[in-house]
Amino acid sequence: MSIVGAILVPHPPLILPEVGRGEEKIIEPTIQTYKQAANFVAHLHPETIVLSSPHSIMYTDYLHISPGTHAQGDMASFRAPNVQVECDYDQALSQRICDLAEENHLPAGYLGQRDPSLDHGTMVPLYFVKQKYPHFQLVRLGISGISLAEHYHIGLLIQQAAKELDRRIVYIASGDLSHKLKADGPYGFDSHGPIYDEKVMDVCRKTAFDELLTFDPLLLQKAAECGHRSFVIMAGALDRCQVEAHVLSHQDVTGVGYGVATFKVLGKDPKRNFLDQFESEEKKRIQAQRDAEDAYAALARKTVESYITHRTVPSIEGLPQDMLSQRAGVFCSIHKDGRLRGCIGTIGPTKENIAQEIIANAISAATQDPRFDAIRKEELNHLSYSVDVLSPPENITSSDQLDVHRYGVIVTQGHKRGLLLPNLDGVDTISQQIEIAKQKAGIWEDDPVELQRFEVVRHT
Numbered sequence: 001m002s003i004v005g006a007i008l009v010p011h012p013p014l015i016l017p018e019v020g021r022g023e024e025k026i027i028e029p030t031i032q033t034y035k036q037a038a039n040f041v042a043h044l045h046p047e048t049i050v051l052s053s054p055h056s057i058m059y060t061d062y063l064h065i066s067p068g069t070h071a072q073g074d075m076a077s078f079r080a081p082n083v084q085v086e087c088d089y090d091q092a093l094s095q096r097i098c099d100l101a102e103e104n105h106l107p108a109g110y111l112g113q114r115d116p117s118l119d120h121g122t123m124v125p126l127y128f129v130k131q132k133y134p135h136f137q138l139v140r141l142g143i144s145g146i147s148l149a150e151h152y153h154i155g156l157l158i159q160q161a162a163k164e165l166d167r168r169i170v171y172i173a174s175g176d177l178s179h180k181l182k183a184d185g186p187y188g189f190d191s192h193g194p195i196y197d198e199k200v201m202d203v204c205r206k207t208a209f210d211e212l213l214t215f216d217p218l219l220l221q222k223a224a225e226c227g228h229r230s231f232v233i234m235a236g237a238l239d240r241c242q243v244e245a246h247v248l249s250h251q252d253v254t255g256v257g258y259g260v261a262t263f264k265v266l267g268k269d270p271k272r273n274f275l276d277q278f279e280s281e282e283k284k285r286i287q288a289q290r291d292a293e294d295a296y297a298a299l300a301r302k303t304v305e306s307y308i309t310h311r312t313v314p315s316i317e318g319l320p321q322d323m324l325s326q327r328a329g330v331f332c333s334i335h336k337d338g339r340l341r342g343c344i345g346t347i348g349p350t351k352e353n354i355a356q357e358i359i360a361n362a363i364s365a366a367t368q369d370p371r372f373d374a375i376r377k378e379e380l381n382h383l384s385y386s387v388d389v390l391s392p393p394e395n396i397t398s399s400d401q402l403d404v405h406r407y408g409v410i411v412t413q414g415h416k417r418g419l420l421l422p423n424l425d426g427v428d429t430i431s432q433q434i435e436i437a438k439q440k441a442g443i444w445e446d447d448p449v450e451l452q453r454f455e456v457v458r459h460t
Contacts, residue, residue, distance in 0.1 A: 002163040003241065004265050005044045006171035006234050007037045008204060010227075010258035011053070011124040018080040026253055033248035033260040034128050040262045042133035046170040048090040049129070049136050050158055050237070052230040053121030053174045056142035061373055063101075063108035063144040063154060065094055066116070071140070073118030085123040085130070090137035093169075096161040097139065101154065105378050107146060108154055121174045129172075143229035147337035148213050149282075151229045152275050155236020173234035175227010177250075177257025185255015187224055196223035197257040200231065201250050204261040207243045209235035210274035217338055218425050226256075234263075235274070242269040282337070282382065289384055289460070295320050296387040296459035299355060300332045303362040305380050313363070316355040323355040329390035330357040331421060331456075332365045334375070336382050342369040347393060347410065347419060347454075358387055387459040388421055393452040402430045407453040409437050416441045422456060 013019045015031060024031060041049070057064040072086035094110075101108040118126075122140055129136075139158075143151065155171075162169045177200055179185075180193035196219055203211050212232050220228055248260040290301070302314045316324065331345025344364035351357045362385075367374040375383070393410055396402070402409055408422045411434060418441025420433055427433050435445060443449060 001166055001168040003159050003169050003171060003237050004046065005040065006173065006238060006263040007041060008173045008175070008231060008234065008259060008261045008263075009034060009037055009125050010176045010260070011055070011121040011174050012176065012254070012256065012258065013075060013078040013120050013124065014254070015124060016075065016080065016083060016127060018083045019075060019078045027251055027258060029249050030251050030258045030260060035132075036248055037260055037262055038128040038132040040264075041129050041170050041172075044170050044264075045168065046136055047168045048093055048139060048162070049170050049172055050093075050139040050141070051122055051125060051172040051174060052141040052143060052233045053119055054143050054226050054230055055119040055121035056140060057112060057114055058142045058144060059112055060145035060371065061107055062112060063146060063151070064112050064142040065098055065109055066140040067094070067110040067113060068116060071116055071118050071138075073123050075120065075123065078120065083123075083127070085118055085126050087118075087126065087136075087138040090139050090167070093137075093161055093165055093167055094139045096165060097154075097157055100157040100161055104153065104157065105376065106150055106153060106157070107144070107373075125172050125174050141233065143233070147339055148215070148229065148232050149275065149278060149337050151232040152213060152236035152239070152278075155233040156239050156275060158233070158237045159239065171234045171237045173227065173230045175230040176225075177227065177259055178223040178225055179256050180222070180224045181252040181257055182255035187255060189255075190222050190224070192219050192222035193224070193257070194252075195219065196225055197250065197252065197259070200228075201247055201259055201261075204245055204247050204259070207245045207263065209238065209272075210277060213274065213278045221426050238263060238265065239275060240268060240270055240273050242266045242272070286382070286384055293385070294459050295323060296354075296358060296389070297385045299323070299358050300362040300385045300387050301383070303359045304334065304366045304375065304383070304385070307363050308366060308375055308377055308380060313359050316359075319355050323358075324353050326354050327352070328354055328357065330354060330361050331388040331390070332358060332361040333386045333388070334365050335384045335386075336379060341379075341383060342366055342372050342375065344369055345388065345390075347390065354389060385460070388456040389459070391455045393454045396451050396453050399430050399434060399451065402433065402451075402453055404428065404430055404433045407455060409433050410452040410454065411437045411441055411443060411449040412452070413441070413443050413447055413449045416443050418443065423458075
C-alpha cells in the first residue's frame with residue numbers, strides 16, 4: 001500500500017472546548033468541518049498517520065523527524081492540562097524516511113531533538129481524529145527553512161517509504177493560513193493576507209499542487225502564513241496520484257485563516273509529477289539566466305563551481321578591463337529556488353582589483369556564511385548569482401538622507417557595524433532598513449548609531 005488520502009487542517013488551540021471555554025463557537029463552521037475531516041480519515045482506515053506541524057522542532061537548514069517509539073503532550077500551556085494526547089510512533093516508517101533523505105542528500109532526519117513532547121500543531125488534529133479513529137501509529141515531522149522543492153521532495157520520499165514497507169497511510173498537513181487578515185486581529189492586517197488564503201484554497205479546489213512550489217516568497221512573508229511548507233510536504237506525498245478534493249471550509253473571523261480540505265487518492269496519474277515539472281522549468285530558467293549573465297555574475301558562478309568541485313579558482317585573464325583595474329567593495333549573493341543560499345561581502349576593497357574581490361567573496365558566500373551549510377556539489381546546477389559592487393561609503397547625519405531602493409546603509413556603534421544592501425525584497429521603509437542593519441550588528445533597536453550610505457551597481 002501507500003498513501004490513500006490526506007487532509008489539510010488548522011490548529012488553533014481555541015478550537016478545543018476545554019481551551020476555548022465557549023469562545024470556540026465563533027469558529028463553529030471550522031469545528032464541524034474538522035469533524036468531517038476526522039471522519040474522512042477514519043473511513044480510510046490508515047495504519048499510520050504522517051503529520052507535519054509548523055510547531056514541532058524547527059531549524060533553518062534541517063527538517064526534523066521525531067525519533068523514538070512513543071510521545072505524549074498536553075495543552076497545559078493553553079490552560080487545559082487535562083487535555084492530553086499520546087501516540088505510538090511508527091519507528092520503521094520514520095527510519096526509512098530518514099534513510100531515503102540521506103540517500104537523496106536531503107537535510108532531514110532525527111538530529112536535533114530538543115523536546116519530545118507533542119506540540120499543539122500535532123495535538124489539535126489528533127484530538128479530533130482520535131475521537132473517530134484511535135488505532136493508528138504516527139510519524140511526526142516539522143518544517144524547515146530549506147526550499148519548497150526540498151519539502152516537496154521529502155513528501156515524495158514519504159510516499160516511497162510507505163510503498164516499500166506496505167503501509168497504508170494518511171497525511172495530515174497541519175497549518176493555519178495567513179495571520180494578517182484583520183486589523184483588529186492579534187497580528188494586524190496586510191493586504192497580502194487575503195490574497196494568500198484565496199490562492200491556497202484555490203489550489204486545494206483544483207488540486208493544482210504544482211502552484212504551491214511557485215508562491216512568491218514575499219507573499220509568504222507578508223501574509224505571515226503558518227502552514228505553507230506543511231502543505232507542500234503533503235503535496236509531495238500525493239505526487240503522481242489522481243486526487244479527489246473537497247474544500248470543506250475557510251474562516252477568517254479571528255484574523256487568522258483556517259482552512260479545511262480533504263483529498264482522496266483514486267489511483268495513479270503519471271502526469272501529476274509536479275516536482276519533475278518544476279525542476280525542468282527551473283533548469284530552463286537558470287540556463288536562460290546564465291545565458292544572459294554579465295562578466296561579474298559569471299565570474300562568481302565559475303568561482304563557486306570550480307572551488308566546490310576542484311578546490312581551484314578560474315583564471316581572470318580576458319575579463320573586462322574595469323574588473324582588473326578598479327578596486328571596490330563587493331557583495332556576492334547566491335540563491336537557490338528563489339531563496340538566499342549565501343551572501344558575503346566587503347564594505348571596501350581588500351584585494352588588488354574587483355575580479356579578485358569577487359573570487360574571494362564568492363568562495364566565502366558558498367562556504368563560510370554562518371547562516372548556511374557549505375554548498376554541496378549536487379546543488380551547483382540549481383544556483384543563481386548576483387554581484388553588487390559598492391560605491392565608497394558616505395557619512396550622513398539623518399535617516400532622511402536614505403532611500404531603501406537607491407542606498408544601502410551602514411550602522412556603526414563603537415566596534416559594532418552592520419550593513420544592509422539596497423533594494424531588497426521585503427524591506428520597504430528606512431526604519432526597517434536601519435532596524436535590520438542594527439540586528440545584524442548586534443545593536444539594540446533604540447541605541448543611537450552613526451549612519452553611512454552607499455550605492456551599488458548590481459550585476460546578474
